């Protein structure tokens with residue numbers, strides 16, 4: 420996993436250096452990095468010498484970076500110009516503007532149609548509230564040529580660097596050159612859809628960022644390998660994880676099939692479906708047809724090392740009794756427990772008062788909202804991401820929030836974000852698949868291990884990445900069909 424930071428955290432880290440007189444150096448390093456990446460970008464799109472680059476420049480330090488970068492580009496034979504946005508030229512960053520003019524830069528109020536690259540340097544991490552940059556450009560007849568590339572300085576203007584929210588509108592960048600570290604606003608929410616390729620420029624504040632106690636973590640492909648790889652040779656079926664699954668009903672038998680298929684594809688030693696075969700075989704027949712190796716048991720047995728409960732559960736009295744007993748057993752035995760979908764409706768004050776340090780809730784945004792209405796109506800946070808973070812800490816429970824992006828929150832407030840990679844996973848049944856993947860990973864953990872919390876965090880974040888990677892592979896292969904997603908899990912584990 421790599422670390423990403425909120426804009427606020429990066430600004431705080433920068434301040435340490437600014438207060439000791441390093442401001443000008445930091446800006447020059449940032450601008451140098453922006454210029455170098457812009458040169459490479461120009462090169463891939465055609466020529467550098469004689470090409471035109473125009474800066475959209477605001478009055479703050481983000482504009483200052485951009486003006487300095489334009490001055491560096493001019494020294495490589497690029498024709499540079501700038502438009503002052505939402506301010507007058509005399510209010511632009513003084514040193515940056517002086518360097519820009521020394522380099523032969525011109526302030527203009529039209530965009531030359533031959534412009535190859537537009538640098539977006541209107542707002543950076545100092546942005547707050549709302550701004551409509553595309554609207555501003557249209558109002559001032561500043562038309563970005565159709566073929567021009569857009570390179571954002573630090574962050575596309577108008578994105579909240581803490582959250583990725585865009586309250587107004589923003590220009591979508593082909594490339595964002597960001598400073599110090601990757602920012603959550605470039606990865607999450609709408610911000611993630613506007614930042615294009617991201618390049619991080621080291622401006623010399625790394626030691627300060629390393630000391631930040633609550634960064635965000637972002638899972639990578641390498642985490643799938645390290646967490647979900649096939650174990651060493653001296654294992655047996657139970658030590659590889661024995662997952663109990665309490666899912667499916669006469670009405671929704673497919674949910675249980677999807678959970679079990681995904682768990683098997685992820686790699687688990689033993690899967691047991693909790694069902695009463697004497698009562699109703701509609702679920703167990705389907706699970707056994709798809710997975711003959713699965714076992715049907717009428718309770719969570721002592722062999723189980725984790726339980727997934729909730730997907731597709733029915734609402735008959737028998738279904739509810741069986742699910743309550745499974746939930747109670749898992750909590751009493753303190754095995755890792757994943758509660759999804761209708762299982763979330765089983766939570767009440769008394770469940771939430773128990774030790775939930777090995778329990779993971781996996782709501783989507785609608786389910787989270789219902790959970791909060793029912794069990795924490797006094798939460799003051801307003802966005803689902805903040806609410807899930809707060810809910811996890813209040814009740815000492817793990818949360819995996821499923822939205823376009825997926826978020827992981829630990830009871831101690833540790834947090835990970837997996838940015839949306841494909842919208843193809845927004846389809847019924849993918850949540851059941853995720854539950855199966857995470858359940859398989861959780862079944863290998865021992866809640867009494869001293870590193871359990873770190874291990875569970877890694878299992879959840881890497882599992883979310885694995886699920887997404889499977890979706891990406893399926894999408895590239897013609898589209899996600901949930902019943903075959905498990906096949907792509909196997910492939911995703913190997914790459």
Ligand SMILES: NC(=O)C1=CN([C@@H]2O[C@H](COP(=O)(O)OP(=O)(O)OC[C@H]3O[C@@H](n4cnc5c(N)ncnc54)[C@H](O)[C@@H]3O)[C@@H](O)[C@H]2O)[C@@H](O)CC1
Nearest residue numbers: 442445446449479480481542543544545546547548549573
């Ligand atoms: N000072 C330094 O040494 C460094 C600065 N850096 C750059 O500085 C940027 C941050 O610079 P600033 O703090 O000057 O802030 P910005 O350049 O992001 O914003 C500039 C101005 O816009 C105003 N503003 C904010 N929201 C607005 C809105 N909705 N409508 C209209 N005006 C609005 C702010 O009040 C501020 O005066 C970073 O993103 C980065 O590009 C980095 O290069 C690192 C080093």
